[in-house]
Amino acid sequence: MSARYGMVIDLDRCTGCGACMVACAAENNVPPAHSRATARTGITPMLVRRLSNGTPGADAREAFIPITCMQCGHETPCVSVCPQQAVEVDKATGIVLQMPQRCLGCRYCMTACPYHARYFNWWDPQWPPGMEQTLNPGVSVRMRGVVEKCNLCHARYHAATEKAAGAGETQIDPLDYVPACVEACPTVAILFGDLADPSDPVSIAADSPDCFRLLAQIGTDPKIHYKTTQDWIRALADRNSLRSHSPEAQHV
Amino acid sequence: MTFSRRDLFIGGAGIAAGIAFTPVPWKLLGDVSIWTQNWPWIPQPSRGPVESKRSVCTLCAAGCGIRVRMAAGWPVGISGVATNPITKGALCPLAFAAQQLNFHPQRLRAVRHRGRTASWNDAQAAFQKACQDGPLLIVDSRPGRAASSILQAFAATHSGDYRVLLGQDSQALAPYAAWNGVATSALGYDLENARTIVSFGVSLLDGWGTPGRFTRLWSEKAAGRSDPELRLMQIEPSLSRTAARAWRWTAIRPGSDAALAAGLAHVLIEEHLVNPHQLVPPQTSLIDAVAQTGLSAETIRALAHTMVQRRPVVALACGSDPTIAALNVVLGAVGTSGGVVLRSNSRVLEIPVEPSTKGYSAVLLDDTIPWGFDPQPNAEVFRFAAWDGGGNQGDWLLPAPGFLEALTDVPAAPALNAETYSIAQNLLPQPEQVKTPVQFLAQIDSTLPPVEKAIQARCQEIFHAKRGVVFGEQVVAVANFESTAKLEEQLRNGAVWVGEPRHPAPWKCALQQWPSATSPWHSADWSAAWDPVVLPPLATKLYQESDLREAPARSNT
Numbered sequence: 001m002s003a004r005y006g007m008v009i010d011l012d013r014c015t016g017c018g019a020c021m022v023a024c025a026a027e028n029n030v031p032p033a034h035s036r037a038t039a040r041t042g043i044t045p046m047l048v049r050r051l052s053n054g055t056p057g058a059d060a061r062e063a064f065i066p067i068t069c070m071q072c073g074h075e076t077p078c079v080s081v082c083p084q085q086a087v088e089v090d091k092a093t094g095i096v097l098q099m100p101q102r103c104l105g106c107r108y109c110m111t112a113c114p115y116h117a118r119y120f121n122w123w124d125p126q127w128p129p130g131m132e133q134t135l136n137p138g139v140s141v142r143m144r145g146v147v148e149k150c151n152l153c154h155a156r157y158h159a160a161t162e163k164a165a166g167a168g169e170t171q172i173d174p175l176d177y178v179p180a181c182v183e184a185c186p187t188v189a190i191l192f193g194d195l196a197d198p199s200d201p202v203s204i205a206a207d208s209p210d211c212f213r214l215l216a217q218i219g220t221d222p223k224i225h226y227k228t229t230q231d232w233i234r235a236l237a238d239r240n241s242l243r244s245h246s247p248e249a250q251h252v
Numbered sequence: 253m254t255f256s257r258r259d260l261f262i263g264g265a266g267i268a269a270g271i272a273f274t275p276v277p278w279k280l281l282g283d284v285s286i287w288t289q290n291w292p293w294i295p296q297p298s299r300g301p302v303e304s305k306r307s308v309c310t311l312c313a314a315g316c317g318i319r320v321r322m323a324a325g326w327p328v329g330i331s332g333v334a335t336n337p338i339t340k341g342a343l344c345p346l347a348f349a350a351q352q353l354n355f356h357p358q359r360l361r362a363v364r365h366r367g368r369t370a371s372w373n374d375a376q377a378a379f380q381k382a383c384q385d386g387p388l389l390i391v392d393s394r395p396g397r398a399a400s401s402i403l404q405a406f407a408a409t410h411s412g413d414y415r416v417l418l419g420q421d422s423q424a425l426a427p428y429a430a431w432n433g434v435a436t437s438a439l440g441y442d443l444e445n446a447r448t449i450v451s452f453g454v455s456l457l458d459g460w461g462t463p464g465r466f467t468r469l470w471s472e473k474a475a476g477r478s479d480p481e482l483r484l485m486q487i488e489p490s491l492s493r494t495a496a497r498a499w500r501w502t503a504i505r506p507g508s509d510a511a512l513a514a515g516l517a518h519v520l521i522e523e524h525l526v527n528p529h530q531l532v533p534p535q536t537s538l539i540d541a542v543a544q545t546g547l548s549a550e551t552i553r554a555l556a557h558t559m560v561q562r563r564p565v566v567a568l569a570c571g572s573d574p575t576i577a578a579l580n581v582v583l584g585a586v587g588t589s590g591g592v593v594l595r596s597n598s599r600v601l602e603i604p605v606e607p608s609t610k611g612y613s614a615v616l617l618d619d620t621i622p623w624g625f626d627p628q629p630n631a632e633v634f635r636f637a638a639w640d641g642g643g644n645q646g647d648w649l650l651p652a653p654g655f656l657e658a659l660t661d662v663p664a665a666p667a668l669n670a671e672t673y674s675i676a677q678n679l680l681p682q683p684e685q686v687k688t689p690v691q692f693l694a695q696i697d698s699t700l701p702p703v704e705k706a707i708q709a710r711c712q713e714i715f716h717a718k719r720g721v722v723f724g725e726q727v728v729a730v731a732n733f734e735s736t737a738k739l740e741e742q743l744r745n746g747a748v749w750v751g752e753p754r755h756p757a758p759w760k761c762a763l764q765q766w767p768s769a770t771s772p773w774h775s776a777d778w779s780a781a782w783d784p785v786v787l788p789p790l791a792t793k794l795y796q797e798s799d800l801r802e803a804p805a806r807s808n809t
Contacts, residue, residue, distance in 0.1 A: 010475070010476060012475055012476030013471055013475040013476060015457045015458065015467065015493050015494075015496075015497055016493050016496075016800060017344070017345055017457075017458065017459075017467075017493070018345045018793070018794040018800050018801060019343065019344065019345040019348060021345070021793045021794060021798065021800070022345045022346070022348040022349050022788075022790050022791065022793055022794065023331075023345075023348040025349070025790045025793050026329060026330070026348050026349050026351075026790055027329060029297065030790075030793075032789030032790055032792050033789075033792035033793070033796040033797045037792075037796060037797055038796070038797070039796075039797060039798050039799050041797075042792075042793070042796065042797020042798065043797065044793055044797050044798050047798055048798070048800050049798075049800075050799075050800065057503070058501075058502075058503045060491050061491075061496070062491055062496040063496065064800075084282075102282070104281070124291075124293065124294065125294065125295065126295075127295055127352075127355075127789070128355055128356065128357045128789065129355070130355040131352050131355035131356075131789070132295035132296070132297070132298075133298050133324075133326040133355070134326060134327060134328055134351045134352050134355065135295060135296075135297035135298065135328060136297060136321075136323075136328050136329055137297040137298060137299055137300075137302065137323045137324075137328060138297075139297070140297075141294055141295055141296070141297070143291070143294055180331075183331055183332070183341075184331070184332075184343070184348055186332075186342035186343070186344075186463060186464050186467040186468065186471075187342075187457075187467050187468070187470065187471040187475060188468075188471050189471075189475075228476075229476055229478070
C-alpha cells in the first residue's frame with residue numbers, strides 16, 4: 001500500500017528557535033550562506049517565518065510558522081512545469097522529489113510554486129577548508145545552477161527501507177524514518193507520519209478542526225498541515241495572506 | 253552526377269527532419285547539466301565506516317546529551333538523545349551544526365603573543381616568570397569539573413587564587429546563596445513541580461538553562477492550552493519569543509522589574525495572600541511601583557492574585573537582582589517543592605571573580621571563559637581559547653581543544669533541581685598544536701594529576717555513595733553497578749548520572765529586610781548561554797538567509 005507522508009505542525013508550540021532550519025541544512029548538506037546571499041537568495045528548505053497580528057502594545061501577538069515544501073498531492077505545480085522531468089511525485093511515499101542531476105536551472109518550478117518553497121543555487125556550494133569532512137555522506141552536494149527544496153529527508157527514507165529489507169521486512173519501522181526537522185524540534189511541534197494510515201498519529205492530528213492547510217482552495221492537496229487554536233492565525237490563513245510581502249505576515 | 257536545386261531542397265528537408273527527431277541536442281543538453289554539476293571543486297562528503305556515538309555537548313555549561321553520527325572518523329551529524337532525562341532529546345540550534353566549529357576559519361592553531369606567533373615554550377617561560385614576579389589568578393567559569401579541581405589545586409600550591417566567573421543562571425541564584433550560606437552550585441529551581449512560573453524577562457523558551465529542559469516541560473504542560481497545567485507568566489518590556497508563547501504577558505517599562513517585585517510583595521503581604529513571615533515589607537509602595545512600571549494598581553493587584561492562584565509558584569530572574577529572590581521568600585518558594593531547592597549538600601562557596609583583578613602578576617583564563625570577559629589587570633594575561641574572537645583579549649592567546657577534542661566531565665548545569673554528572677568523551681583526536689589549561693600547567697607542575705584521574709575519582713565517589721541512577725541505553729541504579737570501572741565506562745559512552753531528588757528541606761532564611769535593587773539584566777537568547785566567539789557557519793540560515801534572528805552583534809561570526 002502506498003504511503004502519503006506528511007506533517008502536522010502545531011503553531012502553538014513553535015517558539016521560533018530555528019533548530020529545524022539548522023538541523024535541516026546540516027542533514028542535507030546545504031552550504032552556509034554566500035557572503036552576498038540574502039533572505040531571498042539563500043537556501044532554506046525549512047524556513048521559519050514570524051507572524052504578527054499587527055496590533056501594537058500589550059495586545060500584540062506573535063507566532064512562528066515553519067514553511068517548507070508542501071508536498072502537493074494533486075496537480076503538483078512544479079511537476080507540471082518542469083521541462084526536464086526533474087521533479088516527480090514518488091508514488092510509494094507521496095514525496096515530491098527533486099532530481100538536481102536533471103535540473104537545468106530554468107526556475108519555472110520556482111515561479112509555479114505557490115508556497116515559495118523552492119530555492120535556486122546561485123553560487124557554488126562552499127565550506128571553509130576542511131569543513132567538507134563534516135558533510136553527511138548520505139546526501140549529494142548540489143551544484144550552482146540547480147533548484148532544490150525539501151524532500152522530507154529522502155536519504156533517511158532510503159536508509160530505513162534498506163534496514164527493513166535487511167530484516168526481511170517490506171514495511172519500514174516508522175521510528176526509522178524521521179526527518180531532521182522533526183527530530184530537532186525541542187517542543188515536539190512537528191508531527192510526521194503517514195497520512196494514508198488512519199491510525200497514524202499524524203493522520204489523527206490532521207483531522208482536528210484546529211488544523212488547516214495553506215492555500216488549500218487552489219486544489220494542490222498539500223500534505224503539510226498546520227494546527228492552531230489562535231483565531232488570528234486562522235484568520236490570516238483564511239485570507240491567504242501568509243506571504244512575506246503582506247504586512248500581517250512580516251518576514252521580520 | 254549533378255546536384256540539382258531539387259536535391260538541395262530534399263537534402264535540406266532531410267537535415268531539418270533529422271535535427272527535429274534526433275536525440276543528440278537533448279542528450280547534449282542533459283549531459284551538460286550533469287557535467288556542470290561535477291566540477292572538481294565541488295566538495296564531496298567523506299566516505300568510510302559510519303557509526304553513531306553518544307556524548308555530551310560542551311559548548312555551554314548545560315551539558316545536553318548528544319548523539320554524534322561519525323563517518324570516516326569525522327562527526328557528520330548531531331542529534332539529541334531522547335533518553336536523556338534532562339534534555340529529552342532537545343538541543344539548541346547551534347548544537348546541530350557544532351561539528352563545523354573545529355574547521356571554523358577563526359580556529360586558533362598556534363600560540364600568539366600580542367598578535368605574533370609564538371611557541372608553547374615561550375608561553376610556558378613567560379607564565380613561569382609572571383608567577384615568580386607575583387601572585388597568580390586562575391579564572392574558571394564552569395566550576396565543579398575535574399579540570400576545575402586541578403586548576404584549583406595548582407592555584408593553591410602556587411600561592412595563587414582560584415576564582416569563578418558566574419554565568420547568568422548562577423547569578424540569579426547568588427542572592428539565596430548569600431542569605432543562606434550555601435554554594436550557588438548547590439541550588440536549583442524545581443520547575444518540574446511548579447504550577448506557576450513568574451518570569452522577569454528570563455528567556456525560558458529561548459535557551460535559558462538547559463535548552464531542552466524547560467521547552468519540553470512547557471510543551472508537555474502548557475503549549476497551546478488556554479488553561480494550562482503550568483502557567484507561564486512573562487513580565488518583560490518587549491514581546492520576546494518567551495513572551496509570545498507565555499500564558500500571560502505583562503509589558504512593563506524597561507528597568508522596572510525590581511519595583512514590580514516590590515509592588516507585588518506589598519500586595520501579597522497586605523492582602524494576606526501569603527503566609528505571614530518575618531520579612532519586612534519593601535519600602536517601595538504600590539504607588540511607586542505604579543509610577544515606575546507603567547502598570548495600574550489594579551493590574552499589579554490582579555497579577556499578585558493570579559500568581560498565587562495555582563501553587564507552587566516561583567519567580568525567576570536573569571541577573572543577580574535580590575528583589576526577585578526576596579519575592580520568592582515572600583511567596584514561600586524557597587526551600588519548597590516547586591521553588592528554589594537545595595540539590596546538593598555542597599558547602600564549598602565559589603568565590604566570584606572581581607571585575608578588577610589588580611594585584612596579580614599572572615592571570616590564567618580557562619577556555620570556558622567567555623571572550624567578552626576582559627579583566628584589564630596590570631598583569632600578564634594567558635587566555636586559553638579554541639577560537640579567536642579578535643581584538644586584544646589577552647597578552648598570550650593559547651590554542652585550546654575544540655568541540656569534542658578533549659576529554660572533560662560535565663557537572664550539573666546551573667538551575668537544575670538535581671545533581672547530574674556526565675562525561676564528554678573526546679571523539680576526535682586532539683590536534684598536536686593545542687593544549688588544555690591542565691596540560692599546560694602539568695608541564696610546569698608534574699605533580700598535577702591528569703583529567704582522567706580526577707574523573708576516575710569522581711566516578712569512584714558516585715559509585716561508593718550508591719545513590720542515584722545512570723541513564724544510558726538502559727536505566728540502571730548506581731547500586732547495581734559492579735565496579736567503578738563499569739560506571740565510568742557507561743558515563744564515557746554518553747550516559748548521565750542523576751542524583752536522587754532530595755526532599756526539599758525548608759530553609760531558615762536569614763533575610764529580614766527587603767533588599768535594595770541592583771541593575772536589571774535581561775537575558776538575550778540561545779547564543780548568550782554559550783556567548784560564542786564564533787557561530788557555526790550554518791547559523792547563517794537564521795540571520796542572513798532568513799530574518800528569523802538578528803545578526804550577532806559581534807563581527808567575528
